[in-house]
Amino acid sequence: MTSDNGDETQGEFKPRGTVAFVAAFVAVLMLMWFSIYIILLSRGATI
Amino acid sequence: MSTSEHGEKVKLHIDPTERGWIRAAILVLVVFAISVTIAGFMLGIQVPTEEQRVDPRTIENELPWSDPGVREIVAGEKYDVYLLAKMWFFDPNTVPEPDATVEIPAGAEVTFYVTSVDVQHGFKIQGTNVNFMAVPGEVSKLTTVFNEPGSYDYICTEFCGTGHASMYGTVNITE
Amino acid sequence: MVTETTRTPVYELTKSDKSFIGWHIFFAVTALAVGSIFGPLQALQHAGIDLYPDLNFLFIEFNGVNAYYQGLTLHGVLNALIWTTFFITGFTTLVVIRTLKRPLAIPLLNRVGFWMMVVGLVVAAVPLLGDNASVLYTFYPPLEADVLFYLGLVLVVVGSWIEGYGFYITLYRWRKENPAEKTPFLALAVILNMVMWQIATIGIAAEILGLILPMTFGWVGGIDPQLSRTFFWFTGHPLVYFWLLPAYASWYGMLPKQAGGKLFSDSLARLAFWLFLLLSVPLGFHHQFVDPGVPAGWKFIHSLLTFGVGFPSLLTLFTVVASLEYAARRRGGKGLFGWIRALPWGDGSVTAQLLAGILFIFGGIGGVANASYNVNLVLHNTTWVPGHFHLTVASAVTLSFFGISYWLVPHITGKPLWRPKLAVVSSWVYFAGMLIFSNAMHTIGLLGAPRRTPLGLAPYVPDEWNGHLFRVAVGGAIMWIGLMMFVVIIAVTAWQRKRLPEGEHIDVPVAESLDDPNNAPAWLDRWKPWLIATVVLIILAYGPQLIDQIFGIESTSPGFSPQSPVPGG
Ligand code: HEM
Ligand SMILES: [Cu+2]
Ligand SMILES: [Cu+2]
Numbered sequence: 030m031t032s033d034n035g036d037e038t039q040g041e042f043k044p045r046g047t048v049a050f051v052a053a054f055v056a057v058l059m060l061m062w063f064s065i066y067i068i069l070l071s072r073g074a075t076i
Numbered sequence: 077m078s079t080s081e082h083g084e085k086v087k088l089h090i091d092p093t094e095r096g097w098i099r100a101a102i103l104v105l106v107v108f109a110i111s112v113t114i115a116g117f118m119l120g121i122q123v124p125t126e127e128q129r130v131d132p133r134t135i136e137n138e139l140p141w142s143d144p145g146v147r148e149i150v151a152g153e154k155y156d157v158y159l160l161a162k163m164w165f166f167d168p169n170t171v172p173e174p175d176a177t178v179e180i181p182a183g184a185e186v187t188f189y190v191t192s193v194d195v196q197h198g199f200k201i202q203g204t205n206v207n208f209m210a211v212p213g214e215v216s217k218l219t220t221v222f223n224e225p226g227s228y229d230y231i232c233t234e235f236c237g238t239g240h241a242s243m244y245g246t247v248n249i250t251e
Numbered sequence: 252m253v254t255e256t257t258r259t260p261v262y263e264l265t266k267s268d269k270s271f272i273g274w275h276i277f278f279a280v281t282a283l284a285v286g287s288i289f290g291p292l293q294a295l296q297h298a299g300i301d302l303y304p305d306l307n308f309l310f311i312e313f314n315g316v317n318a319y320y321q322g323l324t325l326h327g328v329l330n331a332l333i334w335t336t337f338f339i340t341g342f343t344t345l346v347v348i349r350t351l352k353r354p355l356a357i358p359l360l361n362r363v364g365f366w367m368m369v370v371g372l373v374v375a376a377v378p379l380l381g382d383n384a385s386v387l388y389t390f391y392p393p394l395e396a397d398v399l400f401y402l403g404l405v406l407v408v409v410g411s412w413i414e415g416y417g418f419y420i421t422l423y424r425w426r427k428e429n430p431a432e433k434t435p436f437l438a439l440a441v442i443l444n445m446v447m448w449q450i451a452t453i454g455i456a457a458e459i460l461g462l463i464l465p466m467t468f469g470w471v472g473g474i475d476p477q478l479s480r481t482f483f484w485f486t487g488h489p490l491v492y493f494w495l496l497p498a499y500a501s502w503y504g505m506l507p508k509q510a511g512g513k514l515f516s517d518s519l520a521r522l523a524f525w526l527f528l529l530l531s532v533p534l535g536f537h538h539q540f541v542d543p544g545v546p547a548g549w550k551f552i553h554s555l556l557t558f559g560v561g562f563p564s565l566l567t568l569f570t571v572v573a574s575l576e577y578a579a580r581r582r583g584g585k586g587l588f589g590w591i592r593a594l595p596w597g598d599g600s601v602t603a604q605l606l607a608g609i610l611f612i613f614g615g616i617g618g619v620a621n622a623s624y625n626v627n628l629v630l631h632n633t634t635w636v637p638g639h640f641h642l643t644v645a646s647a648v649t650l651s652f653f654g655i656s657y658w659l660v661p662h663i664t665g666k667p668l669w670r671p672k673l674a675v676v677s678s679w680v681y682f683a684g685m686l687i688f689s690n691a692m693h694t695i696g697l698l699g700a701p702r703r704t705p706l707g708l709a710p711y712v713p714d715e716w717n718g719h720l721f722r723v724a725v726g727g728a729i730m731w732i733g734l735m736m737f738v739v740i741i742a743v744t745a746w747q748r749k750r751l752p753e754g755e756h757i758d759v760p761v762a763e764s765l766d767d768p769n770n771a772p773a774w775l776d777r778w779k780p781w782l783i784a785t786v787v788l789i790i791l792a793y794g795p796q797l798i799d800q801i802f803g804i805e806s807t808s809p810g811f812s813p814q815s816p817v818p819g820g
Contacts, residue, residue, distance in 0.1 A: 044573040049587045065620045072205040074120035075218045086772045101565035105558040111622040121625045125547035163816035166528045198632045202699040205628045212808045214543035232588050233632035233701040237813035241709040
C-alpha cells in the first residue's frame with residue numbers, strides 16, 4: 030500500500046507544471062465565460 | 077503522522093500547492109455567482125418565474141387566449157403579446173402568408189405571454205434574451221425592449237413533432 | 252504496447268466473470284455503433300445534405316422528415332443511455348472484483364440485473380425501430396410513445412439497480428472480511444457512482460410509473476407536463492455524473508499508472524467523489540431555468556448549488572494533471588508545459604484519455620455557462636447545448652471509454668489489441684472532428700440556431716449560419732470515421748483467433764498514490780454520514796418545490812403522437 034523505497038513522496042514533488050496549467054485554464058475559463066456574459070448583457074433586460 | 081488503524085485521528089492532508097488551487101477555484105466560482113446575481117437582481121435580466129396555471133383543453137375559449145395577438149397598454153411605450161403555441165405554428169400565425177402581424181414600435185416595453193395547447197414547445201426571440209419553454213398548463217412570460225426597427229424571428233426551440241422545424245413567426249418593429 | 256504485461260496477475264478474474272463483463276461491452280459497443288450512424292446524418296442534414304431518403308433502408312418504414320426525429324431518438328437512446336449504462340456496469344463489475352480481490356457476493360443477482368437490462372433494451376427497440384416512439388430520449392410528455400418504450404426503459408433502469416445491489420452486498424462482505432483496511436479508491440469510486448445513480452433515478456421512476464404509464468394505460472385522462480419535467484430533471488442532471496464518474500475513476504486511479512506515475516493525492520480523490528455523491532442530485536432545476544412553473548428563487552438556489560458541484564471537478568483537474576505531471580517528470584519530461592510531450596502518447600489507451608481530458612476542459616467551461624442562471628437565456632435549447640455535451644458525454648466519457656476498452660478487451664479476452672497504432676489514430680481523428688463540430692455548434696447556438704431541428708429544411712435559417720453549418724457536417728463526418736475505427740478495432744480484437752503469448756497477461760492498471768491511503772482520515776471511508784447529508788440536502792433543495800408541484804398537480808394534458816396535432820392521434 031505504501032510507496033516503494035527511494036520514490037519521491039508528495040512533499041518532494043512540486044507540481045510546477047500543474048500550476049502553470051491550471052493558471053492557463055482559469056484565464057481561458059474567465060475569458061470564455063465573460064464573453065458569454067457580455068452577450069447576455071448586450072441583449073437587454075427581461076423584466 | 078500518527079495513525080490509529082482506521083485513521084481515526086488523522087487530519088486531511090492537502091499539498092500546499094493544491095491548497096492554493098482550492099482557494100483560487102472557490103474564488104472563481106464566487107466571481108461567477110456574483111456576476112449572475114448582479115445581472116439578475118440589479119440589471120433586470122431575469123429568468124421566467126411561476127406565472128399562471130391554465131387548462132390547455134379549454135384555453136382557446138377564454139380571453140385573452142381566445143383572441144391572441146398584440147395588446148396596446150400604453151401607446152408607443154407598453155405592449156403585451158399573447159401567443160398560443162400549437163403543433164406546428166404560433167397563433168396568430170405570421171408566416172408564411174401572414175394572416176396577422178405582430179407590429180410594435182421601437183423602444184417600447186413588450187411582454188410576451190406564451191402557452192401551449194398541445195405538447196411542449198420552445199420560444200426564443202432572436203437577438204433578445206427572451207427564451208423560454210411553452211408548457212401546456214402553464215403561462216410563460218418575459219419582457220424585452222426592441223431598440224432597433226426591423227423584423228425579429230421567434231422560433232420554436234423544443235421538439236414538438238413532425239412540423240417542428242418550420243414553426244416560427246416574426247415581430248415587426250417599426251420606427 | 253498498450254499496457255504493461257505481467258506474469259503474475261494480482262487477482263485473476265474467473266472465466267465466467269470475464270465473459271459476463273464481455274457481454275456488457277458487447278451490447279455497449281453495438282449500441283454505440285448503431286446509434287452513431289445517425290450522428291453524421293444529422294450533421295450533414297444541418298448543412299443541407301439530406302441523406303435520409305437515400306438511406307431509407309435504415310428505417311423499417313421510411314417516413315419523410317420523421318426519419319430525422321426517429322434517428323435522433325435512436326441516437327440519443329442508444330448513445331447516451333445504452334452505450335453508457337452497459338459500459339459503466341461492465342466496467343464497475345471488473346473494478347469491483349479486481350480491486351476488492353474477491354468474487355461478487357451473489358453473482359446471480361448481477362446476472363439477473365444485466366439480462367433484465369438486455370430485455371429492456373430489446374423491448375424498447377421494438378417501438379423505436381417501428382417509428383412508434385420518436386419522442387427523443389427525453390420523452391417529454393404529453394408527447395406519447397408506445398408503452399413498450401417506457402416499459403423497456405423501466406427494465407433497463409431496474410436492471411441497473413439490481414446490478415448495483417450486487418455491488419453493495421459485495422462491498423459489505425469485503426468490509427466485514429477486511430475490517431482494518433480502507434476500501435480501495437477505485438472500488439469506492441465506482442460503487443459510490445452506483446449509489447448516486449440509485450438515488451438519482453427515483454425521479455425518472457416517479458415520472459414513468461407515477462405519471463406516464465397511468466396516462467398511457469388510460470387510467471387517467473392526462474398528465475401534468477410541468478411536474479413530469481421536474482421529475483425528469485431530478486434524474487437528468489445526476490445522469491451526467493453517472494456517465495462521468497467512471498471516467499474520473501479511470502483518470503484518478505488508472506491513468507497515472509498507465510502513464511508511469513502515481514495518483515497525486517488519494518485523499519483528495521476520495522473527497523471529490525464524496526462531494527459528487529452529496530451534490531450531484533440537488534440541483535436539477537438548472538435544466539429548468541426557462542420553465543414557467545418553477546419559481547425563480549429555486550432556480551437561483553440550484554444555480555448556486557451547481558457552482559458548488561463545479562468545485563470537485565476543479566479539484567479533479569488539479570489532482571489529475573499533477574498525477575500526469577509526476578509521471579511525465581519521471582519519464583524525463585522538462586519545462587513548464589514541455590512535460591506534456593513526455594507522456595506516453597504512443598499508447599492508444601493513454602492518448603484516448605488525455606484527449607478526452609483536453610476536450611472536457613472546454614466541455615466544463617461551457618457547462619459552467621449553462622449552469623449560470625440567467626446566462627442560460629443566451630443558449631438554452633440552441634445548438635450550443637449539443638455542442639457542449641458532445642464535449643462531455645461524447646468526448647470526456649466516450650473517449651475515456653475508448654481508452655479503457657483498449658486495455659479492457661485484451662484483459663478479458665486474453666487476446667492482443669488489434670492494430671495498436673490505429674488505436675492511437677482513432678482517438679486523434681475523433682478529437683479533430685470534435686473540435687470542428689463542437690466549435691461550429693457552439694457558434695451557431697450563440698447566433699440563435701435551435702437544437703433538435705433539421706436545420707437543412709428550416710425556413711428561418713439566415714445566410715450567416717451557412718458556413719458554420721458546413722463545419723458541423725465536416726466535423727461530424729470526421730468524428731464518425733474515428734468512432735468507426737474504434738468499433739472495428741474492438742470487434743476484430745474480440746473475434747480474432749490470435750491470443751496473447753503463453754503466460755502473458757494484460758493486467759488492470761491500478762495506480763498507487765503518492766500519499767499513503769491508510770493515512771487518510773476515517774471520515775473518507777464512512778458511508779453513513781455522507782449518505783445522511785446527501786438525503787438531507789436533497790430534501791432541503793427539492794422538498795418544498797416538489798411538495799408544491801405534487802399537491803398542485805393538474806393532469807390536464809392528453810397525450811399526443813409526434814405525428815399528429817390531434818390528441819391521441
Ligand atoms: C459520430 C459521431 C457523432 C456525431 C456526428 C453526432 C452528431 C450529433 C448532432 C448533429 C446532434 C444534434 C441533432 C439536433 O439537435 O437536431 C446530436 C445529438 C445528440 N448526440 Fe450526437 N453525434 C455523435 C456521437 C454521439 C455520441 C458518442 C453520443 C453519446 C455518447 C452522442 C449523444 C448525443 C445526444 C444525447 C444528442 C441529443 C439528442 C436529442 O436532442 O434528443 N452523440 N449528435
Ligand atoms: Cu417545436
Ligand atoms: Cu445538469
